Amino acid sequence: MNMTISEQERDALYKVIYSRRDVRGQFLANPVPEEVIARLLDAAHHAPSVGFMQPWDFIVVKDRAVRSKVRDGFEVAHAEAAAMFSDKKQEQYRSFKLEGIMESPLGICITCDRTRSGEVVIGRTANPEMDLYSSVCAVQNLWLAARAENLGVGWVSIIHHDHIREVLGIPEHIVPVAWLCVGYVSFFHQTPELEQAGWLPRMELDSLVHYETW
Incomplete structure (x- = not known):
């Protein structure tokens, strides 16, 4: 395989990367072949993972x-979230379309098995949360692959993981990381x-880059 990337x-x-969006309200009913x-899941499965433990599983719904x-479950968490904002922000928050669970033709839940590969994992010894970050890398791989397929993805983060676990029958030791509308x-x-x-502007990159020290 030629590993050189052409221009x-x-x-x-x-x-x-630049055209990827968190899609909420533009889904079509067309089924995804x-x-x-399979290509999306394979791209996700080729994400980097700490100690090559590959802690992810994928539930296609x-x-x-x-x-x-x-x-x-989203509706419950959405109402809880709205109550956390001040009056003006709360009104704006409630006006947003923040999920497409029923509008999209499928959902994909990505999880993390923190027991995979045993207790001691290369690269996870000092920072035990690295396995969770690995599953997030799988989310990003799937998201970018979906955009390359001209598919939209929306990450529904306003939901309690325990609810996802209960609905999908996920074992107690498995952590639900993301519900993705696709x-x-x-x-x-x-x-x-x-x-x-x-709601917020895009921050200027120059204000976020530091050299040598903070």
């Missing part, structure tokens, strides 16, 4: 009844929706 391939990767789902139960979309926003809404 065209490099530019395609950056285009995918099985071979495309198409059944609307199951996804409806997942959405019930599907074709009518369009991709030019900029992130929360940036467009004035």
